[in-house]
Amino acid sequence: MKLPPTAHTSRPWRIHELTQDFEVEDVWALPTPGGPDDFGRLVDQFADAGFPAGAPLVVRVLWETRMTLGRVFGWDGESTGIGSRVPTLRDRLPADLRDAPIGPEVGELPFVPLYRIGDEWAAETANSTCHAVLHLSWVPDQDGYRGQLAVLVKPNGRLGAAYMSAIKPFRYLFVYPALLRMLGRGWQESGPQIAAP
Template sequence: MARLAKTAYTEHPWIIRRLAPDFDVEDVWAFRTPGAGPDDFPAMLAAMRAFGAVTQQRGPVRFLFAVRWKLGALLGWDDPAAGTGGRVASLRDRLPEDLRATRPDLADDDTPMEPVYETDTESAGELANRTVHTVMHLGWAPGADGDHELRMTVLVKPNGWFGRLYMAAIAPFRHLVVYPALTRRWELAWLRRDDVPTGQGGGDR
């Protein structure tokens, strides 16, 4: 895993840039996918869904997520009225017609992110609550070593001063615990991509 400059996102013609110009770029990371070619993004996504889901994390990451969801339940942060379609409109409302049919069918997926769209080189999911409206964007781009690599960009729109304080408070946990754990899972998922069960991980394109 390598942390990238924000220009790795802002200088690339990602679709999400046109959809979410009012979101701030919080983090940009690259993940090692040795031997990856330009057409391997669907295989990477399928491997991540099979072997790298957030809820498959163990130890400190699982504990942090459990604490976060417990706090959210107690304090009402995750009330449905605070989510997409409630406090904020979904980014799907901004999709052009040609992207409206690209939302992947993840009915059995256990990620808290709601899918927005998916193409052969990009995938975006969103989550909204009383603290923030956030987007996790995954993109496929050439890396410095000639192989293609997975890039993750976290975009945020904090909900007022409380949302900004919340993002500042969780930054050390993201950088020191969550992202390194995701890296281990996702980079291992790439190495296990040939083990993905047939038919798993596909989206509606």
């Protein structure tokens, strides 16, 4: 379920310390009900979800189209990424987060992990269109706990702003629904959900 930006901004996440110059692009409640200690399971499952390879055909086609356009227009070259066009957010980490575990790599997605703590995990990516952060968190709700996904972006000028506007309908119609279904299915298959007392 899509959530308002305040579902992310109103919580005291550590990611706020790193992303004051980023915009909250999307926030989603994940279909991953569980107990207070299930966040690690969510992070590991997200990293191993097999997205986009395991997604429906339309998502795989959209993904491959985007990768092809990136190659043709040079959006994803080495000079456009983390450490080249933009410095890594790891440079902004306070000492305690710098010493925290980084967390798993993200399968096929081009994100580099930043940190992992008890109820947060963050990763970043960059290309010539934007610098983006993927933020997973574990939040209490009426039935116990659940995962939450936020995407934060810093568009790169007019190209980045136009790109983010152009892909928004595809994200909402195809990409996010497929990702949420895959996460929900994987969550149900990976073990019992433990409701909080």
